[in-house]
Amino acid sequence: MKATYDSDGDRVTVTEDARQQLYDASGYGEPLDGDAVALMPVEAAYLLRKGKLEDVDGDGYSGFLRHAVEDEAVLRVYADLRDRGYYLSVSDDEELYLYARGDHPANSSPETRVEAVDEDAAVEIGKLPSLLAVADDDGDVTYFSVEEEKPDGGYTPLDADVSVVAEEHGRGVGVSDSDALREARYGSTVGDDGEDAGDETLLLSPVEAAYLAKSGVLDPPDTDVDVDARRLAVYTDLRDRGVCPRTGFKFGADFRVYETPDDEHAALLVSAVEQDVRPSVVEVSRAVRLAHGVRKRMVFALVGDEKVEYVAVERERP
Amino acid sequence: MKATYDSDGDRVTVTEDARQQLYDASGYGEPLDGDAVALMPVEAAYLLRKGKLEDVDGDGYSGFLRHAVEDEAVLRVYADLRDRGYYLSVSDDEELYLYARGDHPANSSPETRVEAVDEDAAVEIGKLPSLLAVADDDGDVTYFSVEEEKPDGGYTPLDADVSVVAEEHGRGVGVSDSDALREARYGSTVGDDGEDAGDETLLLSPVEAAYLAKSGVLDPPDTDVDVDARRLAVYTDLRDRGVCPRTGFKFGADFRVYETPDDEHAALLVSAVEQDVRPSVVEVSRAVRLAHGVRKRMVFALVGDEKVEYVAVERERP
Incomplete structure (x- = not known):
């Protein structure tokens, strides 16, 4: 296959058997007229790294990286998920979209966007997609599932x-x-x-x-x-939902939450934060790891002017 | 025994057998002339609670608390350590000093000051005594040992x-x-x-x-x-000490630290902070609990203008 920068320099065009080998068989890029495929830089970099493309207009992996990939975290997360057998698509602004296992881009829609960041990033909890991926300085990628939580109990x-x-x-x-x-x-x-x-x-x-x-x-x-007004807002909302918040001090959280009067152990750890809070991913990692270690679910309670929303974050192994 | 507020209202004077029963046998208060003992309000409150004093000028436990005890966390920590069999002395500004187990105030010096706070307090890590005690909203007291750490390794x-x-x-x-x-x-x-x-x-x-x-x-x-300048300062200092820092992302810390090249597991988790950092005790609790769960020692690296100092904080069960 022959790969060249396209005229805008935004994508890579691959010809000679590209459609069958790259798109049909493996879900890379977007098919163009005839046999060609347009790859996003992240996709091309991955294929260069894997030796499936030899070069792009003479650039090898390192040279291509320097020219074409803006955010290496995105590439590392893309590569890690690809290595695990998932298909992904990449938007023009280097955002990743993940397909359910087995789903091919030709006949399905992505399951979720993936927020891919380095370990020194901060993220807005309330705006995360359902998968957060952190590329750390060891070369590893750690995944976190993010989902809305609706505490509900028997008190x-x-x-x-x-x-x-x-x-x-x-x-x-x-x-x-x-x-x-x-x-x-x-x-x-x-x-x-x-x-x-x-x-x-x-x-x-x-x-x-x-x-x-x-x-x-x-x-x-x-x-x-x-x-603290934020803690009181969350306490009130939790009690209104029929669950019982008690101090989470021993677990480094605002509250531990019991769901029913019969529960011997609290199911949730809740931290009351502002709606637009942007913790570092190191802080997220710490809270989630601690909760996991004590078999509870880490929940961020986002306190807005009108209501409290809950976001559960857990370690995920895709 | 008969207990009265002293003329300043700062202490409680106990007469009738007080010296023998309170001071000699049990290390409460300071002996006065004759048979009397002067108690700090915290001591008197504890003795009222235990029923060893009936009242102070007619005030029972609740009334006395309202009149005389400024910081209830101090009283709760005092009571918890007393219940565990330790002697303590109390300074005029309600600071607690703990004696080694078995040491009596009459013939020994306190081993350490105890920083006693509520769960919503913040503490200056660099100025803590060797024991931090947190009274939480469950009515429990959690203890943390605080000691200088000197990382030293074989790299x-x-x-x-x-x-x-x-x-x-x-x-x-x-x-x-x-x-x-x-x-x-x-x-x-x-x-x-x-x-x-x-x-x-x-x-x-x-x-x-x-x-x-x-x-x-x-x-x-x-x-x-x-x-980040602070992280670089700590990284540099740790390398100079012959230990190997690697990212602590998975543990929610700046670094995990290996002491020798043979170590398969990192011994320390290090967070790089400003010298005068004042984290909430909830944050301290979270970091220490996580480190304990992965069998590492939590170390705060305090970065000053001239040097880096290390403070290890661990859960303590006195």
Whole structure:
């Protein structure tokens, strides 16, 4: 096959058996008139690297890379997914689109866009496609699935007549002990070690106190606790969805979340972030790896003006 | 025993058998003239909670807390360590000092100050004492040991005559393959899958390229890579100490660090931060928990104007 830069220098045109060998058999590029195929630079670079193209107008792999490939992360992710047997298409602005395993570009649509970045990138969580691929400095590619999460659980709301006497206690609020609150997993008993403590107090964390104050459960109804507005928004939304958020401190997250009162282990770790948050992929990697290590699902709660959206990110092995 | 607020309201004076029962037998407070003992509010609150004091001028536990204890995290940590059988002393500004197990305040000095904070606190890593205690919203206390780390390893510096031909390659630099560089664990070979790749290139990450350029190993000697100054400072310092830093991306850190060429596993995870960094304790918890889960030691590299200092933080169970 003979490969040349096209007249714009944007693509590579391959002739001589190209259609059959590259497109029909292997899903590379776009077929042109006759037997020719137009390749995106990323595709041509991969074929040069694999020795399936000898050169492009005399440029070998290294020379071609310098001339034609803008973002090497895209090439590395493309190569890694191709090596794993997937078909991909590449847009004019070097965005990757992945086909389901076995699907050929000639008769199917891509399953997802792939966000392909280097390890020093930051990404906007709320705008990621369903696959994030990070090319790291070891030469490896790590994949993360990204999907909308809809927390949903079996905790029933407190009865409307629940009311507890509240008084300031440290950062939070101490309330008269209440079966209703205990059953819904509010509060904790500090130092409740069986000795005579002289009182029966359930301690509410600041975010619990603020939520229960809003809900009209506390008497007196106003609390003077200092709560981060984003955390309170997420706590409120999670409680409204019938799940139970408790502190995620030990796991380095805002909340761990129990889905039903029978759950011994929390299913989710939730971090409350701004809607347009752009963490580094190193931070994403850390949060996801930790969650995986404790068999929970890492969920970013994106807090906007009107609502909270949840995005679950997990390690993926395509 | 009879407990009263002292005239300043800063401490509690206990009389009637106090010296023997509180100080001699149990290390609470400071002995005064005669049989009396002066307690710090935190100590008095703990003794009220335990029922060892009945009241302070009529105030029970809850009333006393409101009047006299400024920072509940300090009280919770004090109580937790006391419950574990340790003696502590409390300074006028409510700082905690911990004695080694078995040491009594009457005849020994404290082993360390304890930084006691709530889960929503931030801490200056470079100024922590050797024990950090975090009281979380579950009513639990989590401890972290903090100690200076001096990374030290068995990697020998490159011979002065090592020189490799370098050219820009993506974000980093591609160099002619070199046994010396491979032995010292520089670079990686991307897509080196045994097929005919058409060249033998070792790819250096940006930080490796910048370091080797500084070291005079690259030809031409100047590289045009974009490297974070803090990461480069830490990379350089670690290499100078004879250890080998590689990307820590998969672990959510800047570097994983191998101590000797024989090590199959990296011993340390290193995050490069500013000298006066103040992460939230949630972030500290996340980094330390992840490192523990992969059996590595979490080290914060504090980058100052003149030097890099290392602080290892680990989960501690006193």
